[in-house]
Amino acid sequence: MDSQQIESTVIEMARKAREAARHLGTLSTSVKNRILLATADLLLAERDSLARENARDLAAGREKGLSPAMLDRLELSDKVIDSMVRGLREVAALPDPVGEISDMKRRPSGITVGRMRVPLGVVGMIYESRPNVTIDAAALCLKAGNGVLLRGGSEAIHSNLALAAILQKALGEGGIDAAAIQVIPMKDREAVSVMLAQEEYIDVIIPRGGEGLIRFVTETSRIPVLKHYKGVCHLYVDESADLDMGVRIAMNGKVQRPGVCNALEGMLVHAAVAGDFLPLAARELMAAGVELRGCERSCRIVPEMVPATDTDWGTEFLDLIMAVRVVDDMDEAMAYIRQYGSRHTEVIVTGSYERSQRFLREVDASAVMINASSRFNDGGEFGLGAEIGISTTKLHAYGPMGLEELTTRKFVVYGDGEVRG
């Protein structure tokens, strides 16, 4: 395809998605749920043909020299298919946010005003290798009444198209325009740029992937973007902390799944407890294979630490590495978080009521926690049901985004002939 064909194809797909989305907003919950459950059944029934298409991507990936980790993420194993099926059934079971009317109030003029939850319209998803995002994102968008245009990684193209075919088959069986869910079939990056210019047809862009992808999307897009660049999360161990609790939360945040955005990347320890806490924490963390990169004071307490360099502060390691710094008080800890944090997740471990409340109020992050692991910053753990991403910008959504964040509220007015005086 040449540039012009790519452009006209993507624009036409976006236009059709907008047209299809018009009807989605008024579908009954049971119709939407039927489509979600039918998709789950089709995934199970077409396991073999999915495996065939996925094998094409895997073979091409191997030829291209993708790392074992990337090939692993690309694979639609039975386990991954089962998790997509489970996800679809969970989304079907969630309450439907669309149509909910809240805050109904009678006004002095006589009119009654409320706010009705409605879909955003068309969502543009741009993501990297994992093909399961195709199903997970489509399910949430459909349940919230939105059309969705999906653009996965080029290395997963056959898998994504096979998944889209299943979704569209389920839509068709439900009597719904298949254009409601579409996967962009071109591998060219140009297709993404064209997509990001369709502000007439697409209401919001949600990118998921590495920082490079997200920066590209943010700088290119003329459509609002809901995103987070990275997760540089910190644990602050206060002077009044329960030290065993501090160790437990440090371990869980760093070791349980170091490659995710809500893992801990840095630890700040009040000087008054550093002498007691750091040896305890270091022993456990190091036994679990964590490399600790400490400030001067930390290294004096635990000489086994690696001296930190300037680039360690604020780095998203996504690995068994952690930056450690001793601070004189909570103000210094909060100043550090302001400078090096990414507004994702920040945790205090403290026994002080006053400092717990100050930390909660004053720290600016999508989730601020007292005495709990940063790993809880997740749509499922927070009770949103499922998440389509995490936002660290403040407009529209801040934190994990679930069904509600895929909707907006319009004002509705019930009158009896009132006019304005």
Added chain:
Amino acid sequence: MDSQQIESTVIEMARKAREAARHLGTLSTSVKNRILLATADLLLAERDSLARENARDLAAGREKGLSPAMLDRLELSDKVIDSMVRGLREVAALPDPVGEISDMKRRPSGITVGRMRVPLGVVGMIYESRPNVTIDAAALCLKAGNGVLLRGGSEAIHSNLALAAILQKALGEGGIDAAAIQVIPMKDREAVSVMLAQEEYIDVIIPRGGEGLIRFVTETSRIPVLKHYKGVCHLYVDESADLDMGVRIAMNGKVQRPGVCNALEGMLVHAAVAGDFLPLAARELMAAGVELRGCERSCRIVPEMVPATDTDWGTEFLDLIMAVRVVDDMDEAMAYIRQYGSRHTEVIVTGSYERSQRFLREVDASAVMINASSRFNDGGEFGLGAEIGISTTKLHAYGPMGLEELTTRKFVVYGDGEVRG
């Protein structure tokens, strides 16, 4: 000032606003209210010096050949000052949205999760001639805990700087960093472009003014923009409508204040009642000086109408002109609204329960109304207390934006040492 000086000045102002805003989020309600009330008192006390600065703008405006309407909007008359004073006192009386925690829930993991309302950070306001926006916007931003960078029309520069001086004096008396509220002192349009590039320091841009300004801001900004381009609002008179009510709502929507965005620009009438309704409505509207531009069928019923041309459909007249069309049914009316509306305000007058509910659900606009005047789409009338603008895009806010829309919600977690399994 040369380009480089403009750039460095605006960047430095934005940086200082961000720094000042950090503290605003944690101010107590009473401190913020004290500043608002002190500003009101200062406005009254400094009426004369304000009038002097305003006279400089008026003289320059007359010299530049501004229209009487524009000079009128520029004037800080006693009436305008009184309304700013009233506005400040009203905002002081509104409940403080910041710090409210809602949706607190205990999760199966043991943690308790809720959402705390927090300021957005720094708001960038870009507006045209009316200098009272300087006070109105600053008051709402301050109450919501935000810093604000204001850029008014160049013709109001002396008035705006005098108002800013009063605001900063009140901030200073309250012990607050005066950089929390700043007016950009340069007349150059370049200053706006620099402002729109400061995504590191400014969280949201709210433009208010003509469509040209808003398009410029939207296309230039790297910061999210909350905006509406225009208000092309319609009244649909259904076959089952109370015709007198239809006339009343048409008159109020078109005549009471034709130059505002929630005024009616078009009227759609069901064919079954057009023969009865249009003569009634036309008599009253024409008596009030309204020019009716009708479709062929409308003109056959009321020959005094001007035949509409294609450019009349969807035009924001902001004047005593109204486009009129006869439709065969509500579906045709809704299709017309989809094509020509601006997602601002849409009204149905009907006696049918079924159609009222369908219209409410299916019409996509920031406010959808049954049997009430479009003129009610307003923050004050809807009970938001005051409004900083109206959004017709769906991200973050849809409809009038009050204090709540100047905030966001972060997640807060209360734990007792919980970790993720």
